[in-house]
Amino acid sequence: MSRKFSRSNPPAVGVVGATGLVGGMMLKLLAERDFPLSALRVFASARSAGQTLPWKDGQVVVEDAATADFAGLDIVFFSAGGGTSRELAPKAAAAGAIVIDNSSAWRSDPEVPLVVAEVNPEALDDNPKGIVANPNCTTMAAMPVLKPLHDHAGLKRLTVSTYQAASGGGVEGIQVLSEQLRTGAEGDLDGLAMSPEAAPLPEPKKWAVPLAYNVVPLNYVLGEDGYTEEELKLRDESRKILGLPNLPVSGTCVRVPVFSGHALSINAEFDRPISVDEALALLAKAPGVVIDDVPNPLAATGQDPVFVGRVRPDPTVEHGLALFVVGDNLRKGAALNAVQVAEVLVGA
Numbered sequence: 001m002s003r004k005f006s007r008s009n010p011p012a013v014g015v016v017g018a019t020g021l022v023g024g025m026m027l028k029l030l031a032e033r034d035f036p037l038s039a040l041r042v043f044a045s046a047r048s049a050g051q052t053l054p055w056k057d058g059q060v061v062v063e064d065a066a067t068a069d070f071a072g073l074d075i076v077f078f079s080a081g082g083g084t085s086r087e088l089a090p091k092a093a094a095a096g097a098i099v100i101d102n103s104s105a106w107r108s109d110p111e112v113p114l115v116v117a118e119v120n121p122e123a124l125d126d127n128p129k130g131i132v133a134n135p136n137c138t139t140m141a142a143m144p145v146l147k148p149l150h151d152h153a154g155l156k157r158l159t160v161s162t163y164q165a166a167s168g169g170g171v172e173g174i175q176v177l178s179e180q181l182r183t184g185a186e187g188d189l190d191g192l193a194m195s196p197e198a199a200p201l202p203e204p205k206k207w208a209v210p211l212a213y214n215v216v217p218l219n220y221v222l223g224e225d226g227y228t229e230e231e232l233k234l235r236d237e238s239r240k241i242l243g244l245p246n247l248p249v250s251g252t253c254v255r256v257p258v259f260s261g262h263a264l265s266i267n268a269e270f271d272r273p274i275s276v277d278e279a280l281a282l283l284a285k286a287p288g289v290v291i292d293d294v295p296n297p298l299a300a301t302g303q304d305p306v307f308v309g310r311v312r313p314d315p316t317v318e319h320g321l322a323l324f325v326v327g328d329n330l331r332k333g334a335a336l337n338a339v340q341v342a343e344v345l346v347g348a
């Protein structure tokens with residue numbers, strides 16, 4: 001992999017969307033991991049321009065992303081939504097930067113590598129547009145677990161149900177869940193449990209039905225064949241990252257009333273035999289993976305690895321496993337992987 005920068009020749013770095021949840025996490029991780037950089041610039045919308053954000057022992061001034069000149073930057077992280085990425089990422093790349101984008105804008109582009117740092121870093125070798133895409137946070141959690149199993153036994157089919165945290169919907173998702181929980185706490189919860197009509201439910205907001213005290217099985221916009229966009233991302237991104245363009249994937253993506261941590265119940269069918277013991281031995285050596293008897297979002301929050309457990313045979317297919325995977329959707333699911341991709345680029 002050719003590089004124009006390295007740890008001894010550190011890059012100048014930019015973060016677009018620095019005032020958001022994921023952008024803030026990127027800044028935190030760049031500092032925590034002592035990422036080698038020669039300069040840092042941060043960008044957000046015009047309403048945030050001129051504000052300052054903490055950076056290590058000092059402050060950095062927020063610039064207006066829409067009018068910014070990206071010249072002189074070597075790596076620019078984008079976490080400001082698909083529209084902003086489609087408009088501004090090519091400008092940053094044209095100015096000479098490698099863009100690492102956290103939105104869905106570029107994931108399906110055949111000329112843009114879709115990379116999980118522990119799984120397919122070699123994809124960075126072919127990057128004609130100068131843009132690298134981060135997978136969706138649910139796909140991200142699954143890939144470090146599925147890759148070693150696929151290498152051993154050949155992945156044949158995936159059926160996945162997800163349990164996705166409110167923070168996957170950004171600051172608004174957290175606010176909506178908080179408000180709905182407060183509404184419920186002010187009502188008659190005993191009455192709600194015994195007789196639903198006895199207490200008013202929170203009003204639906206952001207999602208099709210209330211999230212508090214509930215689950216939402218219609219997660220955003222319907223697309224192909226009745227699958228939501230979130231479910232189609234899981235299918236298409238898994239195929240691209242694993243290099244399996246025809247892999248059958250059926251996903252059901254569900255929003256659940258937790259603040260942080262996405263979980264996935266996975267049934268995987270393989271071409272060749274793979275036992276539970278073999279799977280656990282492979283997962284014990286897999287980078288970025290921790291085996292846990294009871295993987296759960298509370299334990300995963302704030303942690304770098306993804307956690308896997310409940311590994312057992314799937315008796316409905318000839319060579320199958322069932323397993324449960326959990327990851328911090330803001331950390332590994334978004335910001336951490338972007339920083340890890342940049343670490344690959346600089347050889348850190």
